[in-house]
Amino acid sequence: MAESRSSSASRHETRERIVEVAARLLQEQGPDAVTTRAVARAAGMQAPTIYRFFEDKDALLDAVAEHVFATYVAGKALVEQEDDPVVDLHAGWDMHIDFALTNPAVFAMLADPRRGTASPAAAAGLRVLRERVRRVAAAGRLRVGERRAVELIHAAGTGAALALLSVPPQQRDLGLAEAMYEAVAHAVLTDGPALSARDTTRAALRAAAPELPMLTDAERALLSEWLRRPDEDSIDTADPPRPG
Template sequence: MENARSGNAGKHKTRASIVEVAARLLHEQGTAAVTTRAVAQAAGMQAPTIYRFFEDKDALLDAVAQHVFTTYVAGKRLVEDSDDPVADLRAGWDAHIGFGLANAALFGLLTDPNRGTRSPAAAAGLEILRARVRRIAAIGRLRVTERRAVELIHAAGTGAVLTLLSSPPQDRDLGLADAMYEAVMRQILTDAPALPADGTTAATVAFRAIAPKLPMLTDAERTLLSEWLNRAGDDPASFDASHRRG
C-alpha cells in the first residue's frame, strides 16, 4: 500500500513538472515552442516519458491552459467582494485584461473554441463573472437580463484583449479597453437603482436575482414566479399582458 502511494505521488510530481515546464515555454516562446522534445529536454527527461501522461501536444497544451488559468481563477476567488458590486465588476475587468496581455499565448488557447468550451477553469471564470453580475442585478442597477450582461462583458473583454495583442506592445492603446468597458456599461447599467415607474425590466432583473432566497415561497410558487420573471426579462410587454390577464 505504501509503495502504491509513493508511486502515485511520483507520477503526480512528474506530471506536474512536465506541465510547469511546458507552461514556462509557452509563456516565454509561444505555442510553437511547446514540442515534446523541447519540453522533455527542459524537464530533464526522455520524450517517451511525456507520452505516458499526455497523448499528444494538444493534450499537453490543454493541461497547461488548465493549470495556469486554474491558478488565476483561484486568485480571483480569494479576493473579497467590496460593498460596491459595480466597482468589483470593474476590478474583475481590469484583472481579465491584465491577465490576457501578460499571457498572450495562453489567452489564444483559451479563446480557441475547441479548447475554451471544454475547460473547467474557463467555466469557473465565467461563473465568477455571473456572480458579480448577479450582485449588480440584486441592487437594481441592471437594465438587461443577467445572461445578456454576462455575454456582452465576456465578448467585449475577449475582443479587447485580442485586439490589443494584435499590435506590438509599444503600439498598444490601453485606453481601448477602458473605452470598451464604458461602452458596455452604458448598455447594461442604469444610472441609479430602478424604481417601479422606470419600467419593469430593471426591477424584474433585480427581483429575479433575489427571488430564490425568499424563504416564504413554496416550490410551486417559485416555479410560477420564475416563469413570470423570465418572461418579463425577455419581453416586459408580454409580462404586463399576462399579469393583467391573471
C-alpha cells in the same frame, strides 16, 4: 497500499513538473517552443516519459492552459469583494485584460472556441463573472437580464483583449479596453441612485427568482411579475377631484 499511494503521488508530481516546465516555455517562447523534446529536456527526463501523461502536443498545451488559467481564476475568485458591486465588476474586467496581456499565448488558446468551451478553468472564470453580475443585479443596477449581461461583458472583454494582442506591445492603446468597458457598462448598467433597503431586497429576489428550485415555472413567473410591479405607495394617491 503505501507503495501504491507513493507511486500515485510520484506520478502526480511528474505530471505537474511537465506542465509547469511547458507553461514556462510557452510564456517565454510561444506555442512553437512547446515540443515534447524541448519539454523533456527542460524537465530533465526522456521524451517518451511525456507520452505516458499526454497523448500529443495538443493535449499537453490544453493541460498547460488549464494550469495557468486555473491559477489565475483561483486568485481572481479570492480577491476581496468591494462594497459596491459595480466597482467589483470593473475590477474583474481589469483583471481579465491584465491576464490576457500577461499570458497572451494561453489567452489565445482559451479564446479559441474549440478549446475554451470545453475548459473547466474557462468555465470557472465564467462562474466568477456570473457571480459578479448577480451582485450587480441584486443591487438593482442591471439594465438587462443577467444572462445577456454576462454574454455582453464576456464578448466585449474577449474582443478588447484580442484587439490589443493583435498589435505590438509598444503600439497598444490601453485606453481601448477602458473605452470598451465604458461602452458595455452603458449598455448593461443603470445610472440610478442607491436603492433603499426595501428596493435592494426586491432586486435581490428579482435576480434569484429564475433559479429558485422550490417554485414551479408558473410560480416563478408570478413572483417575477409581482416583483416588477410598482409599490402601492409609489402610485399617485391624491384625492380625486370632488364633483361640482
